[in-house]
Amino acid sequence: xxxxxxxxxxxxxxxxxxxxxxxxxxxxxxxxxxxxxxxxxxxxxxxxxxxxxxxxxxxxxxxxxxxxxxxxxxxxxxxxxxxxxxxxxxxxxxxxxxxxxxxxxxxxxxxxx
Amino acid sequence: xxxxxxxxxxxxxxxxxxxxxxxxxxxxxxxxxxxxxxxxxxxxxxxxxxxxxxxxxxxxxxxxxxxxxxxxxxxxxxxxxxxxxxxxxxxxxxxxxxxxxxxxxxxxxxx
Numbered sequence: 191x192x193x194x195x196x197x198x199x200x201x202x203x204x205x206x207x208x209x210x211x212x213x214x215x216x217x218x219x220x221x222x223x224x225x226x227x228x229x230x231x232x233x234x235x236x237x238x239x240x241x242x243x244x245x246x247x248x249x250x251x252x253x254x255x256x257x258x259x260x261x262x263x264x265x266x267x268x269x270x271x272x273x274x275x276x277x278x279x280x281x282x283x284x285x286x287x288x289x290x291x292x293x294x295x296x297x298x299x300x301x302x303x
Numbered sequence: 304x305x306x307x308x309x310x311x312x313x314x315x316x317x318x319x320x321x322x323x324x325x326x327x328x329x330x331x332x333x334x335x336x337x338x339x340x341x342x343x344x345x346x347x348x349x350x351x352x353x354x355x356x357x358x359x360x361x362x363x364x365x366x367x368x369x370x371x372x373x374x375x376x377x378x379x380x381x382x383x384x385x386x387x388x389x390x391x392x393x394x395x396x397x398x399x400x401x402x403x404x405x406x407x408x409x410x411x412x413x414x
Contacts, residue, residue: 194345223401232406233391246401280345294345
């Protein structure tokens with residue numbers, strides 16, 4: 191079956207702009223979580239959604255937001271981009287999120303200039 | 304604050320050598336997972352350890368969960384170039400929804 195699909199794979203944005211990243215989970219998976227990966231901080235949890243509801247949120251500013259649609263697809267948005275937002279953004283899906291294996295997508299590389 | 308500390312941060316060895324990487328925390332986790340991430344790809348789950356003292360083997364990889372469920376180790380026997388990658392440990396909290404990752408051990412195995 192198809193894996194977790196993230197779009198776009200690469201993008202460059204300017205400081206102050208906003209960006210929306212998309213994630214299509216594995217079919218049948220209802221939990222989608224987002225992570226930010228940087229060389230300095232490693233992988234950090236952003237938030238997790240299940241059945242269109244945010245169940246858990248990491249320690250990121252309010253500029254980072256997300257949502258999940260009825261078909262389990264998810265988007266995350268970063269507003270007022272800063273240089274430090276340059277990172278690999280990873281989406282992961284699982285059946286229910288708790289105790290299930292999670293599967294990561296290949297990520298979206300965001301560069302802020 | 305990084306809850307999980309991984310060591311070493313970088314490791315470069317020759318094919319055929321053995322190695323051990325460590326994952327330590329002051330927190331107790333309900334379970335701990337190990338992932339490998341290759342360049343340009345997302346992390347891929349290798350194993351989940353749940354019980355304190357548990358040892359799991361995956362071919363040449365041996366994973367151990369500490370008795371107190373605060374630390375874990377990954378031992379690779381006779382490393383091969385295909386083992387090259389970033390090895391990440393992740394602790395699963397009580398909610399089970401969020402993974403707390405270490406910064407990873409970057410392993411390079413040269414022929």
